[in-house]
Amino acid sequence: MRILVWLREDLRVIDHPAFTQACHDGRVICGYIDKENKTSAKDFWLNQHVGDLQTTLKEEGIELIAKTGKAVEVLKAWVKAYEIDAVYFNRMYLKDEQEKESAVLHALEQLGVGVKVFHGDVLTEPGAVTTNKGEPYKVFTPYYKAWRQVNPFPPFKKPKHCEGIPIQRETDAFKRTKTPDWFAKLLASFEPGESAALQRLEQFIDQSLDHYSIGRDRPDLEDTTRLSVYLAVGAISPRTITSRLDEALQSGRVDQTETAEEIEQLKRQLCWRDFSYQQVYQQPQAETQALRREFDQFPWQDKGKAFQRWKEGRTGYPFVDAGMRELYQTGYMHNRVRMVAASFLVKHLMIDWRDGQKYFETTLLDHDRANNTLGWQWVMGSGFDASPFFRIFNPTTQAEKFDPEGVYIKRYLPELEQLDPPELFKPFETKTSVLKQASIVLDEDYPGAIVDHKKARARALSAYQDIKGGE
Numbered sequence: 001m002r003i004l005v006w007l008r009e010d011l012r013v014i015d016h017p018a019f020t021q022a023c024h025d026g027r028v029i030c031g032y033i034d035k036e037n038k039t040s041a042k043d044f045w046l047n048q049h050v051g052d053l054q055t056t057l058k059e060e061g062i063e064l065i066a067k068t069g070k071a072v073e074v075l076k077a078w079v080k081a082y083e084i085d086a087v088y089f090n091r092m093y094l095k096d097e098q099e100k101e102s103a104v105l106h107a108l109e110q111l112g113v114g115v116k117v118f119h120g121d122v123l124t125e126p127g128a129v130t131t132n133k134g135e136p137y138k139v140f141t142p143y144y145k146a147w148r149q150v151n152p153f154p155p156f157k158k159p160k161h162c163e164g165i166p167i168q169r170e171t172d173a174f175k176r177t178k179t180p181d182w183f184a185k186l187l188a189s190f191e192p193g194e195s196a197a198l199q200r201l202e203q204f205i206d207q208s209l210d211h212y213s214i215g216r217d218r219p220d221l222e223d224t225t226r227l228s229v230y231l232a233v234g235a236i237s238p239r240t241i242t243s244r245l246d247e248a249l250q251s252g253r254v255d256q257t258e259t260a261e262e263i264e265q266l267k268r269q270l271c272w273r274d275f276s277y278q279q280v281y282q283q284p285q286a287e288t289q290a291l292r293r294e295f296d297q298f299p300w301q302d303k304g305k306a307f308q309r310w311k312e313g314r315t316g317y318p319f320v321d322a323g324m325r326e327l328y329q330t331g332y333m334h335n336r337v338r339m340v341a342a343s344f345l346v347k348h349l350m351i352d353w354r355d356g357q358k359y360f361e362t363t364l365l366d367h368d369r370a371n372n373t374l375g376w377q378w379v380m381g382s383g384f385d386a387s388p389f390f391r392i393f394n395p396t397t398q399a400e401k402f403d404p405e406g407v408y409i410k411r412y413l414p415e416l417e418q419l420d421p422p423e424l425f426k427p428f429e430t431k432t433s434v435l436k437q438a439s440i441v442l443d444e445d446y447p448g449a450i451v452d453h454k455k456a457r458a459r460a461l462s463a464y465q466d467i468k469g470g471e
Contacts, residue, residue, distance in 0.1 A: 001025055001026030001027070001085045001086060002026060002027050002029075002082065002083055002084050002085045002086075002165055003022040003025060003026045003027065003028050003029075003084065003085065003086050003087070003088055004028075004029055004030070004031050004075070004078055004079065004082065004084045004086075004087045004088070005018050005019050005022050005028060005029070005030045005031070005087075005088050005089065006018075006031055006033075006071075006075065006087055006088070006089035006104075007030055007031065007032045007050075007053075007064070007089075008032075008033075008089070008090075008092060008097075008234075009046070009092070009121070009232070009233055009234045010090050010120070010121055010234035010237075011032075011046070011049040011050060011052075011053045011194070011233050011234050011235055012053065012194040012197075012234060012235050012236065012237070013053070013056060013057070013060075013158050013159070013194065014155065014156070014157065014158045014194065014198075014236075014237075014240060015155035015156045015157075015237040015239050015240045016090070016156065016237075017090055017118035017119055017156055018088040018089050018090045018116070018117075018118045019088075019159070019162075020156040020157075020159050021088060021116065021118065022088045022162075023159035023161065023162035023163075024159070025086075026085070026086075026163075027163045027164060027165050028062055028162055028163065028164055028165065029062070029063050029064075029065060029078075029082055029084075029164065029165040029167075030053075030057060030062060030063070030064045030065070031064070031065050031066070031067075031074075031075070031078055032050050032064060032065070032066045032174065033066070033067060033068070033069065033071055033074050033075075034047070034050075034066050034067065034068045034174075034177075035068065036068040036069075038177060039362065040361060040362045040363070040367065041183060041186060041331045041362070041363055041364060041365050041367075042232065042233070042361075042364065042365055042366075042367045044177065044179060044180070044183045045183075045186075045192065045229070045232075045233060045331070045365045046233050047176060047177045048176075048179075048187070048192035048193075049192050049193060049194075049233045049235050050064070050066065050174060051174065051176045051192075052192050052193035052194065052195075053193070053194065054174050056193075056194065056195075060162055060164070061162070061163070061164040062162055062164040063164055063165065063166065063167045064174055065078065065167060065172035065173065065174060066172070066173075066174035066175075067171075067172060071100050071103070071104055072103050072104055072107045075087060075104055075107070075108065076107060076108075076111065078172070079108065079111060079113050081168060081169060081172070082165055082168065084113060085113065085114060086113060086114035086115065086116060087104070087108055087113060087114070087115050087116075088115075088116045088117075088118065089101075089117060089118070090117075090118045090119065090120045090121065091117055091118065091119065091120035091125070092120055093120060093122070093125070093126050093277050093280075093281050093370070094280060094281070094284070094287075094369055094370065095281075095284035101117070105117075119153070121231070121234050121237055121238065122238065122273070122274050122277050123147075123152045123238050123239060123242065123270060123271070123274050124147060124150050124152060124274050126277055126278040126281035126282065127278070127281070128150060129143060129146050129147050129150060129274075129278070130146075131146075136278055136279075136282045137275075137278070138279075138384035138385060139384065139385045140271075140272065140275050140385045141385075143271075143275050143278070144268060144271050144275070147271050147274065147275075148271075152239055152242070153239070154239070154243060155237060155239040155240045155243050183331075185329070186329075186330060186331040186365065188330075189329075189330040189331065189332065190226075190229050190330075190331070190332070190365060192235070193235060194235045194236065196230070196235070197227065197230035197235040197236035198236065198240075200225070200226060200227060200230065201225070201227060201236065201240075201241060201244055202244075204225045204226075204227070205244065205245070205248050205253070205254065207223075208223040208224075208225075209245075209248070209254060209259055209262055209263070209266075210254060210255065210258050210259050210262060211223065211262070212224075212225075212262040212265055212266055213261070213262055213265045216265070216269075216335065216336075217336045217402055218336070218402055218403070219322075219323075219326075219334035219336055219337050219402065219403060219408040220402075220403045220404075220405065220406075220407035220408040220411075224334065224335065225241075225266065226332070227241065228332075228366035228368075229331075229332060229365045229366040231273075231366070231368070232365065232366040232367060232368050238270050238273065238274075241266075241270065242267060242270065245263045245266065245267070246263070249263060272371075272374075273368070273370075273371055275374070276368075276370040276371045276373070276374040276375075277370045279291075279370070279374055279383070279384070280369070280370040280373055280374070281370075286373050286374070286377065286383075287357075287369065287373050288354065290377065290380070290382035291377055291382055291383050291384050292381075292382045292383070292384070292386075294467050294468065295380060295381070295382035295467065297467045298350075298352075298463060298464075298467055299350070299463050299466070299467075300350055300351060300352040301349065301350040301351060303351055303352075303355060306349045306351065306450060307345075307349070307351055307355060309447070309450055310324065310341075310344070310345055310349060310351070310450075311324060311328075311359060312324065312328075313325040313328065313412070313413075314447045314450075315344065315447070315449070315450045316427070316428050316446070316447045316448050316449035316450050317344065317395040317396070317426075317449060317450075318395075318399060318406075318409045318413055318416060318424060318425060318426075318427065319337065319340060319395045319396070319398055319399035319402075319403065319408075319409060319425065320337075320340060320341050320344045320395050321412075321413060322337065322403075322408055322409045322411070322412040322413050323337035323338065323340065323341040323412075324341055325412040325413065326411075326412050327363055327364070328363070329412065331363065331364060331365035331366075332364070332365055332366060333364070334408075336398075336402050337408075338375070339375075339379060339393065340393045340395055340398050342356055342375070342376060342379040343379050343392065343393040344393070344395060346376075346379060346380050347389075347392045347393075347456070347457070347460040348392075348450075348451050348453070348456040348457075348460070349450070349451065349456075350459070350460060350463065353376045353377070353379070353380045353382070354376075356376060357372055357373065357376045360372055360376075389460075389461075389464045390461060390464065392457050392460060392461075394453055395453070396425045396426045396453070399424075399425040400421070400422065400425055404421065405421065406419075406420065406421050406424040406425070409424060409425075410424075413446070415440065415445050415446050416438070416440065416446060418437075418438035418439055418440075419434075419435070419438040419440060423435075423438075427440065427442060427446060428442065428448050428449035
């Protein structure tokens with residue numbers, strides 16, 4: 001049997017259900033439908049991984065073909081050109097992807113082509129974890145408790161043998177897109193490919209796992225997994241991550257007493273990822289509307305120059321600015337800083353969370369639509385399970401707590417290098433004489449505060465009370 005494996009955001013060979021089964025069932029060719037107009041960091045990041053996977057597959061005698069266009073038309077053309085008997089692919093769970101899959105399924109069945117669909121890149125599929133009444137959970141903690149009782153199937157190993165189908169048309173060969181200069185600099189921070197993802201996982205287990213619960217909140221320590229950039233394109237699967245963590249614990253590679261709870265903390269983050277997919281699967285409008293509908297009445301301010309200053313890391317609050325500069329320079333932002341920067345946009349500046357959501361979609365290598373959506377709704381307080389709106393992060397105290405020596409801030413704000421804590425965290429309140437000694441002139445070398453924290457907090461809480469009164 002001649003099988004086409006349709007690749008999307010699952011660019012790997014280890015723990016790829018569709019690819020593994022295809023290798024078992026017949027001769028294989030892999031196909032990737034490329035995006036014609038690439039505008040986001042993730043668009044180019046995906047292409048880097050497609051190129052890496054093409055090389056990996058080629059070494060195994062498997063071709064990876066690529067073409068731009070609509071999924072149904074491209075797949076039909078490939079089916080005809082390569083005399084394909086069946087198309088295999090792993091599921092995706094957002095509404096438009098499901099609609100695309102349904103259209104593909106119908107079109108291929110009309111051609112008499114078999115289709116097999118497999119478990120996608122989540123530990124538990126949407127709908128697999130429900131309440132006793134069979135309803136989806138809306139609150140994370142009970143979902144997590146129920147999720148822990150579900151045993152995900154183990155990851156698929158790399159197929160030992162796979163017979164390929166040769167390329168018949170040179171036009172189908174994947175060709176790497178020319179990398180723009182703005183994106184090329186991001187590659188200095190992350191190496192693309194499945195091998196890089198697996199190497200990063202092993203490095204994390206050896207160097208950071210035993211203090212993950214502390215490191216995950218400390219941007220100055222660089223102790224997070226940094227696997228999100230690989231999960232986002234499917235260069236590694238969540239099943240592979242949890243399996244390797246369990247193996248490390250069971251084999252004695254890591255200390256059981258010290259590390260068991262750390263592993264559980266990391267699994268909890270992967271559970272949140274599953275939870276995000278369930279929420280957006282059940283409530284597809286969450287990508288554009290507040291789940292708590294009263295928040296759609298929130299009196300957003302005009303974006304104006306404030307939004308631009310936030311994007312450029314020029315708010316005058318160093319912890320926020322360091323995060324936005326990290327994002328611009330690397331295509332990544334530490335999760336703790338990500339929460340603070342997002343909160344600052346929607347609560348201090350009162351700019352619509354959807355504007356921030358779109359900006360993250362454009363700039364993040366690890367952009368994940370479900371995670372990004374639920375993250376912004378959590379920060380705003382508009383999700384079913386979210387941080388209360390009245391919990392407004394103070395960027396200064398957040399810096400004091402999570403970057404106590406100012407290492408992270410100075411890494412991305414070199415203009416503040418000669419300023420030390422506590423002044424480093426609030427230059428807008430620092431004496432001119434101290435700033436002068438640090439070679440800083442406010443609003444020339446570094447901007448003054450775009451808003452006053454106490455006044456901005458009071459304004460946001462007042463707006464919140466107004467919409468609560470209109471419920």
